[in-house]
Amino acid sequence: MLKRTSLESQAGRLAVKNLEVGYGSIPIVRGASVEVEPNRIVGIIGPNGAGKSTFLKGVMGILPPRAGTVVYDGRPLQGLRPDQIVSRGIGYVPQLRDVFDNLTVAENLDIGGHIARAGRNQRKDEIYSQFPVLAERRHQSAHTLSGGQRRLLALARALMSKPRVILLDEPSAGLSPQAMDTVWEHLGKLKDQGLALLIVEQKARALLSIADWVYVLVDGRNAVDASGAVLLDDIANLGKIFMGGSESNTDNHVNSVIH
Ligand SMILES: Nc1ncnc2c1ncn2[C@@H]1O[C@H](COP(=O)(O)OP(=O)(O)OP(=O)(O)O)[C@@H](O)[C@H]1O
Numbered sequence: 646m647l648k649r650t651s652l653e654s655q656a657g658r659l660a661v662k663n664l665e666v667g668y669g670s671i672p673i674v675r676g677a678s679v680e681v682e683p684n685r686i687v688g689i690i691g692p693n694g695a696g697k698s699t700f701l702k703g704v705m706g707i708l709p710p711r712a713g714t715v716v717y718d719g720r721p722l723q724g725l726r727p728d729q730i731v732s733r734g735i736g737y738v739p740q741l742r743d744v745f746d747n748l749t750v751a752e753n754l755d756i757g758g759h760i761a762r763a764g765r766n767q768r769k770d771e772i773y774s775q776f777p778v779l780a781e782r783r784h785q786s787a788h789t790l791s792g793g794q795r796r797l798l799a800l801a802r803a804l805m806s807k808p809r810v811i812l813l814d815e816p817s818a819g820l821s822p823q824a825m826d827t828v829w830e831h832l833g834k835l836k837d838q839g840l841a842l843l844i845v846e847q848k849a850r851a852l853l854s855i856a857d858w859v860y861v862l863v864d865g866r867n868a869v870d871a872s873g874a875v876l877l878d879d880i881a882n883l884g885k886i887f888m889g890g891s892e893s894n895t896d897n898h899v900n901s902v903i904h
Pocket residue numbers: 668673691692693694695696697698699700847
């Protein structure tokens with residue numbers, strides 16, 4: 646189990662507390678709290694529409710938080726623009742529009758990093774050595790990539806600015822199981838290199854099996870958090886939590902709410 650300590654005191658730790666985010670006057674995230682530290686994969690799961698993607702957008706400043714704090718490395722991030730948050734060391738891989746189809750792999754990387762021109766080629770070389778499949782295709786247009794290669798390009802683009810924390814919104818979306826295995830493998834390597842990964846997933850079981858710690862959001866609020874292994878162990882109870890507390894203890898029922 647993860648050892649939990651006071652967040653703000655620890656280097657490289659991202660602490661989100663009581664975040665409230667919405668669209669117009671509609672509240673979606675209603676006071677959710679999540680923490681992630683270096684060398685960890687932390688997951689966020691929950692039923693459809695729970696506000697998982699909205700939560701990430703609030704952390705990144707894409708949607709302005711209405712309340713709550715986002716602290717990284719002891720310094721507040723809330724109120725900053727997304728590009729300023731990236732400059733502070735937080736990377737973001739969105740679920741949609743994750744790469745530019747009409748640009749080549751190399752061009753996608755060039756515009757990925759908020760990074761000085763001088764350092765870009767060296768950073769691209771580092772990325773290519775980590776992602777040989779992208780190196781081989783560096784001059785190809787992104788629309789010629791497979792779904793899995795495209796997802797790796799989106800991840801690589803976020804890595805250009807050398808983030809210490811990466812937020813990923815549904816990295817498995819639309820991928821075959823094999824492609825997803827490759828993406829998980831890369832995410833595991835990034836964790837081993839010391840990055841902190843915060844991953845939102847609809848495929849809860851896959852995330853539970855690799856995450857060190859998982860938060861369950863229901864209706865924009867924290868329902869429960871525990872290690873992935875503990876939540877997997879009691880999947881029937883997790884099904885109940887997904888259903889907002891109602892009965893959900895048959896295998897079929899659990900399978901229909903937890904993918
Ligand atoms: N641009 C928008 N304008 C208004 N409401 C939105 C917008 N985007 C999302 N919502 C609403 O916010 C709620 C939460 O959406 P969000 O995408 O954060 O949920 P989620 O937990 O990521 O869901 P899923 O697992 O289905 O992707 C949903 O009810 C959704 O309809």
